[in-house]
Amino acid sequence: MANFTEETISVAGGNLQVYKGGSGDPLLVLHGAGGNAGPRRYAQALAEKFTVYLPSHPGYGKSDRPGWVETMQDLACFYTWYQEQEGLENVRAIGFSMGGWLAAEMLSMTGHAFSRVMLVGAAGIKPVDGEITDIFIINPGQIRDLAYHDPGQVPEWDEMFGSAPTPEQTDQAESDREMAIRLTWRPYMHNPRLPAKLGRVSVPTHIVWGENDNLVPVECADLYQQALAGSQVTVLPNCGHSPQIEKPDDFVQTALAFL
Amino acid sequence: MFLMRFTERAYVNYTEEDVRNSPNEAVRLTFSNSNFDPQEGHYLYNMYLDEYEYSEEVGFDGLMLNEHHNTPTCLGATMNLEAAILARNTKNTKIVLLGNPLPIFDNPIRLAEELAEIDMISGGRLVSGFVRGTGVESLATNTNPLHNRARFEEAHDLVIKTWTTPGPFRWEGDHYHFRVVNPFQVPMQKPHPPVWIPGTGSPETLVWCAERNYPYIFLETDPQGTQDMKAIYAEAARENGYEPGPENFGYLVRIHVQDTDEKAYDVGKGYMVGNIGVGRIPLPRDYASPVGYGSRSDDPRFLRLREQIRSDPFRVGGLDGAQYDSILDSKRWIIGSPDTVISQLREVLSFMRPGILAVWTNDGSISHEDTMRCLELMGQEVLPALREIGEELELTDPFQKEGVQPGLTAL
Numbered sequence: 059m060a061n062f063t064e065e066t067i068s069v070a071g072g073n074l075q076v077y078k079g080g081s082g083d084p085l086l087v088l089h090g091a092g093g094n095a096g097p098r099r100y101a102q103a104l105a106e107k108f109t110v111y112l113p114s115h116p117g118y119g120k121s122d123r124p125g126w127v128e129t130m131q132d133l134a135c136f137y138t139w140y141q142e143q144e145g146l147e148n149v150r151a152i153g154f155s156m157g158g159w160l161a162a163e164m165l166s167m168t169g170h171a172f173s174r175v176m177l178v179g180a181a182g183i184k185p186v187d188g189e190i191t192d193i194f195i196i197n198p199g200q201i202r203d204l205a206y207h208d209p210g211q212v213p214e215w216d217e218m219f220g221s222a223p224t225p226e227q228t229d230q231a232e233s234d235r236e237m238a239i240r241l242t243w244r245p246y247m248h249n250p251r252l253p254a255k256l257g258r259v260s261v262p263t264h265i266v267w268g269e270n271d272n273l274v275p276v277e278c279a280d281l282y283q284q285a286l287a288g289s290q291v292t293v294l295p296n297c298g299h300s301p302q303i304e305k306p307d308d309f310v311q312t313a314l315a316f317l
Numbered sequence: 318m319f320l321m322r323f324t325e326r327a328y329v330n331y332t333e334e335d336v337r338n339s340p341n342e343a344v345r346l347t348f349s350n351s352n353f354d355p356q357e358g359h360y361l362y363n364m365y366l367d368e369y370e371y372s373e374e375v376g377f378d379g380l381m382l383n384e385h386h387n388t389p390t391c392l393g394a395t396m397n398l399e400a401a402i403l404a405r406n407t408k409n410t411k412i413v414l415l416g417n418p419l420p421i422f423d424n425p426i427r428l429a430e431e432l433a434e435i436d437m438i439s440g441g442r443l444v445s446g447f448v449r450g451t452g453v454e455s456l457a458t459n460t461n462p463l464h465n466r467a468r469f470e471e472a473h474d475l476v477i478k479t480w481t482t483p484g485p486f487r488w489e490g491d492h493y494h495f496r497v498v499n500p501f502q503v504p505m506q507k508p509h510p511p512v513w514i515p516g517t518g519s520p521e522t523l524v525w526c527a528e529r530n531y532p533y534i535f536l537e538t539d540p541q542g543t544q545d546m547k548a549i550y551a552e553a554a555r556e557n558g559y560e561p562g563p564e565n566f567g568y569l570v571r572i573h574v575q576d577t578d579e580k581a582y583d584v585g586k587g588y589m590v591g592n593i594g595v596g597r598i599p600l601p602r603d604y605a606s607p608v609g610y611g612s613r614s615d616d617p618r619f620l621r622l623r624e625q626i627r628s629d630p631f632r633v634g635g636l637d638g639a640q641y642d643s644i645l646d647s648k649r650w651i652i653g654s655p656d657t658v659i660s661q662l663r664e665v666l667s668f669m670r671p672g673i674l675a676v677w678t679n680d681g682s683i684s685h686e687d688t689m690r691c692l693e694l695m696g697q698e699v700l701p702a703l704r705e706i707g708e709e710l711e712l713t714d715p716f717q718k719e720g721v722q723p724g725l726t727a728l
Contacts (some may be wrong), residue, residue: 195456196341197603236463236609243461 060105062097069140072122077112080105084146085317086172087112088137090155090300091181091193091242092201093234094119099214100302103310108317111146115160117237119230130182130241130249134163138171150317152176154302155274156242159249162282165263166255174317178266179274179299181247183282188275190247194239198231207270207298213306247274253285263289264316268297268304290316318707319673319714320700321379321413322372322692323569325592326365328389329682330357333596341601344594345388345453353389361392364685366399370406371689375696379411379444381675384418386457390592397431404439412439415515415534415675416446419476420468421458425493426500428472429479436504443510444724446534447473449522452607453600462610466521468492480509511715511724513567513673518546520619521612527553527561530726532715534567534675537636537649540668543568545622563711564718567673570665571650571680574694575687578653582645584687585652589641591680655698662699663706672714674703
């Protein structure tokens with residue numbers, strides 16, 4: 059198992075919490091709206107091949123919440139700033155859910171951010187037939203029920219969800235949710251102009267989706283593929299919104315084959 | 318003492334099962350409007366307006382309206398429309414709007430125009446209250462709950478400036494942007510219609526009101542906790558150079574009167590399906606108070622008050638979570654014959670000392686007939702007695718206050 063450390067660095071005048079582990083070329087991992095779950099099993103496996111950087115977005119976890127980070131575009135600006143400062147430009151990246159949207163926004167702004175990008179269950183593009191589930195009018199338990207297709211196949215279930223959250227964990231989850239509300243309220247979880255702007259992207263992209271995603275409809279995989287010229291799509295069967303947690307082995311295999 | 322009459326104008330033609338079968342078992346926000354019958358709505362709106370007009374006849378000083386969205390519990394979705402009708406059809410009562418939910422308006426200038434028209438049509442009888450709205454109001458109108466308080470304050474400043482500063486001027490705020498603020502219609506009352514603020518005791522709002530000398534109307538709050546809330550208001554008032562009195566405070570209470578205690582007890586049960594809805598199913602927390610809507614202040618006074626509010630036995634789910642008899646025992650609702658009601662109110666008024674009493678005469682499934690009898694008895698017996706008690710206890714209201722009238726503090 060790779061040894062992960064937790065560090066705090068100063069970016070754009072505020073503190074950024076970053077988990078870092080493994081060795082090899084850098085791999086930037088961008089978490090989703092629910093917050094930074096830390097180096098779970100999939101990240102440990104990826105750290106065998108890469109130096110994994112897993113920051114908590116501004117406003118999440120122990121990272122500061124700058125007043126100017128109001129939108130996903132602001133967040134993308136923050137991360138390109140972080141990349142320049144830390145010498146992490148032109149790196150491989152994976153973005154999960156809202157983090158996938160973030161990666162897509164960064165791709166739409168600069169050709170220097172990433173060398174290869176994997177978008178997993180990514181928000182950011184409005185579905186045509188379905189809807190992205192409104193997570194702000196349901197409670198955390200309901201979100202979790204929708205996020206996983208089959209809890210029985212989630213290897214880290216007990217570790218992640220086996221016991222009732224502590225008051226500190228509940229506070230953190232609320233604080234994280236508050237940041238998600240700030241960033242994605244309206245238009246909800248998408249940017250109507252994003253597909254057009256993705257036309258500039260020339261780096262290789264790979265789109266991964268759980269076939270049974272109940273939060274961001276799998277049709278969005280096709281919409282991302284249409285927007286990103288030359289992209290590949292992998293749909294994992296019997297899997298919900300978070301393949302990296304629900305089917306970590308299949309996910310890592312797919313990731314390593316692409317990255 | 319200023320006596321105003323209130324009801325939420327409920328719609329109750331649905332069942333508990335209808336609520337149970339709705340998304341998140343919620344009676345607000347996502348309870349399908351397929352459960353609404355506009356034919357019944359036609360009857361109810363006119364009935365409720367009739368009752369308000371009769372309330373003027375029996376002697377109330379004010380007619381209080383409120384507004385909620387996506388809910389059968391309050392038909393007043395756009396209270397300014399009802400206010401406009403009452404402005405035309407009544408002659409003397411104040412029309413007290415408690416209040417327009419400022420954060421949900423993307424165009425507060427339009428609101429300023431509507432209120433100015435109501436003020437002019439009524440001949441200067443508008444009291445213009447403002448609220449933040451519940452979480453449901455934010456969700457129903459897609460207003461980001463994180464910005465609720467900031468939008469409340471900015472929209473307020475914009476409306477007051479629109480009313481008091483000759484246009485045209487430009488407004489470039491954080492949440493509102495207008496190139497030409499210059500609505501031709503301005504209110505008849507100068508400097509502007511009085512502003513009263515209703516609420517359940519949010520300390521930040523109490524301080525904000527005290528800084529502006531705006532009366533604060535406590536909505537069915539726990540009497541003991543209300544003393545602490547008034548202390549927070551008073552401290553901020555003194556810091557701003559004045560001593561608040563009864564004219565700075567109001568209190569909303571459900572008060573229902575019938576010829577006998579027994580009849581009133583039976584009829585009063587109709588309140589139970591009022592503002593919590595048929596089935597009395599508590600709202601999901603994420604509807605009532607979405608994450609980010611509440612305050613994160615760590616002021617120890619505020620934290621203490623919040624703890625006290627939490628320990629109010631009726632706080633969980635509000636009074637609506639409690640059993641009928643225990644509510645009556647606590648005198649949080651006052652229900653009975655005129656004599657019973659008057660004697661209980663004397664106690665409540667002595668302790669709370671509000672200059673403004675909001676009388677929530679009926680709600681839920683209380684019939685039109687019972688409501689009209691209640692209003693009649695109010696006029697014949699209760700209101701005159703309350704006026705005497707008010708004088709005896711020196712419960713000065715904002716309009717009786719000599720010197721600066723609370724509610725009129727222009728920016």
